[in-house]
Amino acid sequence: MYCITKQNVLAYILYLSLYLGVMIRPCYAxxxxxxxxxxxxxxxxxxxxxxxxxxxxxxxxxxxxxxxxxxxxxxxxxxxxxxxxxxxxxxxxxxxxxxxxxxxxxxxxxxxxxxxxxxxxxxxxxxxxxxxxxxxxxxxxxxxxxxxxxxxxxxxYPRFAYRGMHLDVSRHLFPVSAIKKWIDILALYKINTFHWHLTDDQGWRIEIKKYPALQNISAYRNETLIGHKKELPHQFDGQRYGGYYTQAEAKAIVRYAAERHITVIPEIEMPGHALAALAAYPQLGCTGGPYQTATYWGVFNDVYCAGNEATFTFLEDVLSEVINIFPSQYIHIGGDECPKDKWKVCPKCQQRIKTEHLKNEHELQSYFIKRISNYLATQGRKIIGWDEILEGGLTPGATVMSWTGEQGGIESARQHHQAIMTPEKQVYLDYYQSLYATDSLAAGGYTPLSKLYSYEPVPASLTPAEASYILGVQANLWTEYITNTRKAEYMMFPRMLALAEIAWSPKATRNLPGFLTRTRVNLKLLKKQGINAADNFDQITDTVTTSSDGTLFLTLKSSLPNAQLRYTTDGSLPDAFSLKYTSALPVKKTCTVKAALFIGKTRYQDIYTKQLVVSKATGKKVSLQNQPAGNYNPGSTDRMVNGLTGNSRYNNGEWFGFSGTNMVATIDLGKPQSISSIATHVLNYHWQKMWPPVEMVFSISADGVNYQDVYRQTNFPLNGINTVGAKIPAVTARYVRVNAVNQGTIPAGEYGTGAAAWLLVDEFIIN
CATH class of the missing domain: 3.30.379.10 (Chitobiase/beta-hexosaminidase domain 2-like)
Structure with missing residues (x-):
């Protein structure tokens, strides 16, 4: 801290230009x-x-x-x-x-x-x-x-040795010039690893000279899905899509990155995510095909045949060319999302299990990974695999990339294997950055800049000795819904800046407000470098709480410095003269709140909009017979009666999901009430394994013991959000029970056949 004098006026002007929102004052720090x-x-x-x-x-x-x-x-x-x-x-x-x-x-x-x-x-x-x-x-x-x-x-100096970003070019590929531009930015923020996902079901993107059909067939798909995969019926653009990077282009990128102290790690997927390769070489699959490079997104049952010696010959030939392009110590071999359906009925795979004295198909996958790992070891290389390589036993010397959560990294560290933390819900860059409807189409989920910045790569459950096996942290950009460089940059930045800081800086010094202040300055630097970075991290966000009398309290906040928050409750657009937000808003009846940020008369960020639904169920006690699961467990049944409904992106934390089990909820209204309508919503997205209930029944009771059915619905026709609403003759009751019967197992011929169906339900509305 110092005071202004003639000698440091220039320095003061410099500091003013460095920081957004700094006010002139005699002294500052x-x-x-x-x-x-x-x-x-x-x-x-x-x-x-x-x-x-x-x-x-x-x-x-x-x-x-x-x-x-x-x-x-x-x-x-x-x-x-x-x-x-x-x-x-x-x-x-x-x-x-x-x-x-x-x-x-x-x-x-x-x-x-x-x-x-x-x-x-x-x-x-x-x-x-x-x-x-x-x-x-x-x-x-x-x-x-x-x-x-x-x-x-x-x-x-850095906290972690491995500081990475992953880029998928199989779903959509990007020009060499764009990749070099992004490498420049990664280097600027001290990222030292570029994980390049080169092969998958939707396209093979690296030239392999011994197998020209990989370039002629596997590198192209006949057409591409339009919109989100959850939307039915699926629609396609009818346009052939594809391409690949020549070995010369890949080597140029490797050299370019090396000059900036970035190691490029290639990923060649196996044994799953192999449809593109099988389209060119069908003899490598369990059935012999024919196969086609995938035109939509998902997990496919056709994988490399683990009982076929030709499979290993092919992959070793491919890897021999790959390691001549990429001098990295590590080669990523995928290992994730490999269905075992074909292996279970494949004579060659079953013979391999018998010959190698394996217990099951999971151990067959471990055999597959170990065999590839052993080959790469003869070439002086090591493998990295997604955390599914733990299935059937971990290959000696393998490094685990923990994506399904933290457990894979924890197990790896406890087995004294190095792990790279990249959990999907914390650091995936294909997730939405905003809950506003204006945010660009994304895979799903919700990972705003603040959430990514808050991630701690070392799990608290590890001992200090185990924690030493956490090699580093990485953010992943999958590109199913990213068709061009501008969209890619919007999804990458500034979230990659948050990843850079949690990978490099000491844990104790991390501070979100300070980081956001520095990020606002760095947005200008990114713009100078031609980067189309997202700038919506200062948008208004909310918290809704309830009271037992049915009043909702809406708390609004923004990280934008010096901004005033103004709002309306009648659905009109707020302006600089609308009501000023000062504290949580009590909401006693259904309304739409709109809010905006102003500095003076200038509005910043998009308009915040939230519909709040107040009913006799609001704030009341809800009990569940079965517990929600996975990503669809908001943690408290209070969210079933908090005035907020689930959205079509199912990422706002309002959906309760039941995997293979029924949803049986009882709402206690606290005292006898006159009831004439009961409503909720269910999701129907077969391509997300989300199925409506076989039936949904509403029942009422005066004593919580004896129930009378008042409504039953068995048809949920919409692909998306189905409203379940019952208008009934007025009746007095204290308890309302909602019983939704789960589909159970996904039927044959549907995506995810044989898996447990998800049943998703949101807000209960009773009037």
Whole structure:
């Protein structure tokens, strides 16, 4: 903290430009907007002015490639080309050195910035590179060819060795130029691993010269699903889609990434997600085909035949070319979502089980993975697999990528195997960022920037010794619903900045308000780099609570600094003169609340809209005979009577899901009430394994023991949300029972045949 004087006016102007919403005042204390947040940062009143006379000295053990991106950025914002210096002393000098004694942590660096110069010392070349990325984030152009850099000292190093981002190019592929652009941004935020998902059911994206049909057939699909897979009937665009990366293009990306200290790890899926490969080489499947590259999204029963020697010959041939393209220590072999249906009836697979003395098809999958792992070991490589590779026994030396939750990573660590944490509900970038209807189509779920930032990669249940096996953390971008680069960038950024900070910065220093302040500054930096980043993280969000008298209390909030929140309850659009929100709104009757953020008369972010339904059931006690399961367990039955209904994206936490079991709920109205209508909603999305009930029955009771049926429904025709509403002659009762009979097992011929059907129900509305 320092006060304004003539000597530091320029520095003060710089700091004003660095921070959004900083108000002029005599004294201030602000931290530079560096992401990820450094381990230690101290500021002083000095400012280094980088200009056309600035010279740069690098020690002989620092490759020029470390400076490429840095020099490009300096030229792009100020038109300055730094001059090389053979001397490491003098003024107006940027000095780069490597000293593993002075900086002990791998990839670590130390920055000292003063009026006369900058000294950057790295533990290794990566440390120097990351120090330069921090300098880029500190820079702000001034008038003319000058860049001010605020003075201070930074000591920094990563928390985790593995800091990754995954990109699926099987569903939709992106040009080499876009991938290089994204690699630049990943490097800027100290991400050091690019996990490249190259093969799947919907397309094979890497050239394999020994198998040309992978390029001619597997790389293309006949058409692509339009809209979300849950929507029936499925519709298609009728357009052939596909392509692949040549080995030369892939090698160029690997080199480009390596210059920015990013390792590219390829993923070649096996034994499941193999339809594209089987379309070209049907003899590798259990039935011999014919097969077709998938045109829609999902999990498919046709997988590589584990009893066929030709399968392993093919995969070893493929991997031999892959490892010549990718020098990474690890090769990702998938291993997830492999149905065993075909293996159970395949003579070759059953013979393999018998010959290898395996217990079942799960151990057959383990055999498959171990065999591939052993081959890669002969080539000096290791495998990474999704957490399903734990099934049937974990392959020695395998690293587990824990995606279905944290349990796979926990089990792996307890078995003394390294694990990379990438749980779907916390760090998947194909999830919605907003609950507003305006958010772009996504796979499902809800992972706003704040939720991703709050994720802690080391599970609390692990001992310190077990926790040492957590190698790092990764965010995954699956591209079923991402058809172009702008949409990809919208889904990636700024959420990848949150991933970068939880992967690099000390746990104790993480702070969401501070991170959001720095993110707002970095949005400008991303825009300069041509990135179409999402900026909706300051949208209004809400919390609804209930009281036993049926009153709802709506709490609204936003992280946007200095904004006023104004609202209406009559459905009209709020403006700068609407009611100002100051505290939780009591809602005693059904209404639609709309709210907006204003700074002065200017509105920011989209309009918030929420319908609140108040009925005689609101805030009353609900008991369930069977408990909800999986992702559809909101945690408290209070949410069945909180005035909010579920949405068609089933990601707002209002749906209660029952897997294979009936939903039997009893609502206690507290005292006898006159009842003339009972309603709720159920979801019908067969492509999400969500089935309506066989029947739903509403019953009433005066004493909670003897019930009388008042309504029965057996037809739920809509593909989507079905309203179940009963108008009945007025009757007095205290208890209402809703009994929804689950479909049970998904019938033959339907998606997920044989699995337990999901039954989803939301709000109970009684009047």
């Amino acid at each position: 602000q931290r530079p907007a560096v992401i990820p947040q450094p381990v230690a940062l101290t500021q002083n009143s000095e400012v280094f002015v980088l200009n056309t006379d600035t010279r740069l000295y690098r020690s002989i053990n620092i490759a020029e490639s470390n400076l490429v991106f840095f020099n490009q950025y300096v030229r792009s914002i100020a038109g300055i080309t730094l001059k090389a210096s053979t001397q490491r002393t003098g003024s107006n000098l940027v000095t780069l050195t490597i000293d593993s004694v002075a900086v002990k942590q791998k990839e670590g660096y130390h920055l000292a910035i003063g009026n006369k110069g900058i000294q950057l010392t790295g533990n290794n070349e990566a440390g120097v590179f990351y120090g330069l990325q921090t300098l880029i984030q500190l820079m702000q152009p001034v008038v003319g060819k000058r860049i001010n850099i605020p003075g201070g000292n930074i000591t920094d």
